Amino acid sequence: MAGSKRAITSLNALFIGVSFIFIASGLVVSSAGVLLNDMGASKTQIGLITSFFFIGAITCTIVSHRLISKVGHMRAYAIFTALFAISALLHDMSNNLIFWAILRFMLGFCYYSIVLIVESWLNEKIPNSVRSRVLGFYEIVFYSTFAIGAVIMSMDLSTTKVFLIGTISIILGSIPLNFLKIKSPKIPKAISISLPRIYNIAPLALATSIIAGLTMNGFFSMASLFIITQGYTPAQAGIFIIIGMCGGFMAHTIFGTISDKFGRKLAIILASSIALFACLGFISVNPDIIAQYIIVFFLGFGIFVLYALALARANDIVTDKNAYVEVVRALLFSYLIGSFLSTIIIGFLINQFGFTAFIYYYIVLLAFLIIFAIFQKNVPKEQEVAFTRHSGHSVIFDELNNDNSK
Structure with a gap:
């Protein structure tokens, strides 16, 4: 316990900075459905525009590590936070939907690039003996501060105030890291991704990762639309998102034990x-x-x-460290593909069939995953390792960076 407290204390500037980034993300991301609906966009258009956030995230996984390796983590953090703030603020300049789609792309690209930088730093400084506890604290920071962003959204603010508050939060998040003096971690080399190959290695992990993207980020991005389409207020939509996140937070404190004792499949x-x-x-x-x-x-x-369980399942199946890096990258890619598709599908379904389509979307996906999992093989108990806590909002790059930081 003392070791984890020392690790957290030594990185307090990092945690403070990223907490403001998470507040901005919670506000800017979760408010998109409400603001676009107020602008008169159709549900299908809302889904399409929101999906550009995840196109930006996917692009980040392909190119950001190359950019970061050229300019260094500290400069890259400053660049991406500045672009993140500018992209948020520019939303108030025009109601053009194409312009908003471009800005959503930039938000996704910058946000996930910042997360990559922060989590690389965490991996560099956290010893294996306290890794799970420090990442658990990181998870608490995410859930609590993202929820603050949703609370701000529930205040039914104007577009100008939403993005002004988001921009201020991003700028505040750029300050604390300047007080953190540690050596920049290395970025792993890019590895080609083959989903068919990964499916042959860890089919349940891959399927769970895709479903996680379709459900988790579908909730973050479109739950507000589900509520306001029923005739409720943005404030009630914000409360709805916060309570769902509280459920997710509680689940992370319980499923680690369930996963370790009874297996990932169960x-x-x-x-x-x-x-x-x-x-x-x-x-x-x-x-x-x-x-x-x-x-x-x-x-x-x-x-x-679900995403944490997908990673844990992959860790059980894959024993070769080099292959595991490839598998985790593939799970990240499939998770973000699911996230990208979720907003398009949900927006189209709500537009065509009404708000209840949001629920039927989840029923189909979850029923499929249950049936698929039932027919997958169990992993021998001696092959399973400790459940790794991973925050669903982003990709934890600890396994990818671990080889290079040792």
Whole structure:
């Protein structure tokens, strides 16, 4: 415990800085559906524009590490936070939907680039003996500060105020890292990604990663649209998102034990089943907003651990370290592809069939994952390793960087 406290204290500037970035992300990302709806965009258009955030994220995984390696982590952090702030502020300059799509791309690219830099630093400084506890603290920082962003969104602010507050938060996030004096970590070399090859190695991990992207970031980006389409207010949409995240936070404190004791396959089935039953609750009782607050806790409880479980499953299956790096990159790529597709699909479904399509979307995905997982092989108990806690908002690059930082 003392070791983890020392590690956290030594990186307090990093945690403070990234907390402001997460607040901005929570505000800017979760408010997109509300703001675009107020602008008169159709549900399909909202989904398409929001998807550009994840196109930017995918682009980040391909090119950002090359840019970072050329200019260094500190300069890259300053560049990406500046671009992040400018992109947020420019939203108020025009209501042109194409312009907004470009800005969403820049937000996704800059945000995930910042996350890559921060998590590379974490990996560099955290010894293996306290890695899980420090990453757990990092996860707490994400959930709590992202929720603050959702709270700000619930205040029903104008577009100008939303992005002004987001920009201020990003600028504040750029300051603390200047007080952090540590050697910049190395970035791993790019490795080609072959999803068919990864499917042959770890099919359940790959399927779970894709479903995680489709469900988790579908929730972050489109849950607000689901609520306001029912006639509720942005404030109620913000509360809905926060409660879902609370469920996810609680799940991370429990599923580590479940996963280690009973296996990843059972944990994936259990998490998916909890989320599936929550979805059935949405459609079976025709709930009012208070009932939806209760049900969404269990939806978040089930879906927000799926990506972590996918990584843990991959870690069980793949014993070759070089192959594991390739597998984790593939899981990251598939997770972001799922995230990108989620907003397009959800926007189209709500536009065509109404807000209930949001729930049926989750029912189909979760039912598929449960059935798929049932027919996958169990991993021998002696082959399983400790559950690694990974925040669903982003990709934890510790395994990718670990080879180079030792």
